[in-house]
Amino acid sequence: MKENYNEKLITAEIAATKIKSGDRVLLGHAVAEPSALINEIVDKHDNYKNVELVHLVYLGNSDYLKYPESFIDNSLFMGAGQRKYYADGVVNFTPCFFNEVPKMLDEEYLPVDVFAFQCAPPDENGYINVGVSADYGLAAIKKAKMVIAELNPQMPRTAGDGNSIHVSEIDYMFEVDRPLFEIGETKIGDIERQIGAHIAKLIPDGATLQLGIGSIPDAILEFLKDKKDLGIHTEMLSDGIVDLVRSGAITGNAKNTHKGKIVTTFIMGTKKLYDFCNNNPDVEVYGVDYTNNPYVIAQNDNMISVNACIQVDLMGQVIADNIGLKQFSGVGGQVDFVRGANMSKGGKAIIAMASTAARGTISKIVPFLDHGGAVTTSRFDVSYIVTEYGVAELRGKTLKQRARALINIAHPDFREELEKEFEVRFKEKL
Numbered sequence: 001m002k003e004n005y006n007e008k009l010i011t012a013e014i015a016a017t018k019i020k021s022g023d024r025v026l027l028g029h030a031v032a033e034p035s036a037l038i039n040e041i042v043d044k045h046d047n048y049k050n051v052e053l054v055h056l057v058y059l060g061n062s063d064y065l066k067y068p069e070s071f072i073d074n075s076l077f078m079g080a081g082q083r084k085y086y087a088d089g090v091v092n093f094t095p096c097f098f099n100e101v102p103k104m105l106d107e108e109y110l111p112v113d114v115f116a117f118q119c120a121p122p123d124e125n126g127y128i129n130v131g132v133s134a135d136y137g138l139a140a141i142k143k144a145k146m147v148i149a150e151l152n153p154q155m156p157r158t159a160g161d162g163n164s165i166h167v168s169e170i171d172y173m174f175e176v177d178r179p180l181f182e183i184g185e186t187k188i189g190d191i192e193r194q195i196g197a198h199i200a201k202l203i204p205d206g207a208t209l210q211l212g213i214g215s216i217p218d219a220i221l222e223f224l225k226d227k228k229d230l231g232i233h234t235e236m237l238s239d240g241i242v243d244l245v246r247s248g249a250i251t252g253n254a255k256n257t258h259k260g261k262i263v264t265t266f267i268m269g270t271k272k273l274y275d276f277c278n279n280n281p282d283v284e285v286y287g288v289d290y291t292n293n294p295y296v297i298a299q300n301d302n303m304i305s306v307n308a309c310i311q312v313d314l315m316g317q318v319i320a321d322n323i324g325l326k327q328f329s330g331v332g333g334q335v336d337f338v339r340g341a342n343m344s345k346g347g348k349a350i351i352a353m354a355s356t357a358a359r360g361t362i363s364k365i366v367p368f369l370d371h372g373g374a375v376t377t378s379r380f381d382v383s384y385i386v387t388e389y390g391v392a393e394l395r396g397k398t399l400k401q402r403a404r405a406l407i408n409i410a411h412p413d414f415r416e417e418l419e420k421e422f423e424v425r426f427k428e429k430l
């Protein structure tokens with residue numbers, strides 16, 4: 001193994017020279033982003049022309065967008081770094097469900113020349129570990145023409161099928177030693193707490209949970225401390241679950257699949273979470289084609305998914321990834337989990353939001369979606385919408401019943417306007 005290792009071990013500087021103009025480079029996801037390599041190629045941007053950088057959640061320095069001649073952005077999910085440059089026309093968005101990224105690589109809808117990622121260094125038998133991100137990385141290692149690994153001893157080693165990969169499958173490696181990206185705790189205010197309390201009432205003991213990103217999912221955790229035998233089957237694992245495991249609320253004992261285990265496809269939080277996941281056999285990290293497959297999700301009874309959104313119209317059409325014509329994020333696994341939860345026996349797909357945005361000046365419940373806005377979760381998939389004013393259960397309801405339920409949970413300052421539209425549309429008073 002040592003021979004194999006030494007042969008492939010280079011420096012970040014040399015690794016950067018392996019990337020050629022015109023290459024399509026897929027970057028490791030979120031905390032597994034190969035930031036040392038990205039910094040190298042950005043520093044030497046003059047050496048590159050039309051290198052396409054493909055990514056989902058991207059946490060690092062987005063300076064590559066300053067050099068559009070050298071680098072072409074291809075965001076499958078947009079973050080704050082890309083949003084900053086959106087108005088300049090240099091950010092490209094590819095709509096796709098998170099669960100289908102491995103298939104897009106495999107069947108070459110999105111063929112990649114290079115996959116570059118951060119991982120844990122080889123163990124004594126020569127196996128690196130993908131750590132915090134199995135998602136599309138496992139598929140990319142098999143499919144990319146060239147694989148470059150940034151070896152970081154601070155990356156946790158995680159359990160999950162195929163997470164340990166022999167160095168013979170990697171073309172080039174270089175060593176770094178630095179703390180992983182950390183996403184600090186979110187700010188939870190009164191509105192988030194009220195929403196969290198409504199959602200907690202929809203979660204029975206023994207439920208399996210998917211909690212999305214942001215302050216609302218985090219606010220729910222406060223209300224789950226007294227629940228029993230909760231399980232986790234999620235896309236992203238964040239800090240909040242650590243305390244729930246320690247308090248005994250999460251045991252995974254009621255799950256039908258992976259009983260007793262926490263299942264996720266990526267991990268993003270603080271060092272507390274990374275330490276908890278390191279060599280922890282109870283945390284399993286799988287490829288996203290498995291975790292986010294709605295049929296896999298649905299195997300657990302009482303599967304509850306909780307995700308956030310930006311806008312909902314009176315029919316229950318949900319926008320979660322754009323504001324008008326402006327791309328804001330991406331679908332991620334929202335629809336994957338909405339569908340899985342809807343299919344699960346006793347499952348509930350919950351979409352939650354504050355009733356207003358922009359310090360109370362805009363209602364998130366609207367008669368019509370914003371001009372140019374694109375639906376994320378359709379009215380055929382939607383189930384529960386929750387605001388600080390309560391819960392609107394839309395499944396099995398007519399358009400008229402849906403509109404009534406949604407107006408009841410809109411902010412009181414905007415109800416009159418919504419009621420007027422109700423009367424025009426349904427020819428009766430609310």
Ligand code: COA
Nearest residue numbers: 212213214307308309310311320329331332333334357358
């Ligand atoms: N009209 C105009 N602006 C709006 C708006 C609306 N209806 N709703 C939100 N905004 C603005 C907010 O004011 C805020 O602006 P600011 O950044 O200038 O303060 C911004 O949009 C973000 O809104 P916020 O509600 O704070 O976002 P968030 O960080 O809680 O994220 C989503 C919410 C919906 C964007 C995020 O959950 C997402 O991207 N979801 C899609 C992916 C997904 O659900 N994946 C599955 C789970 S991992």
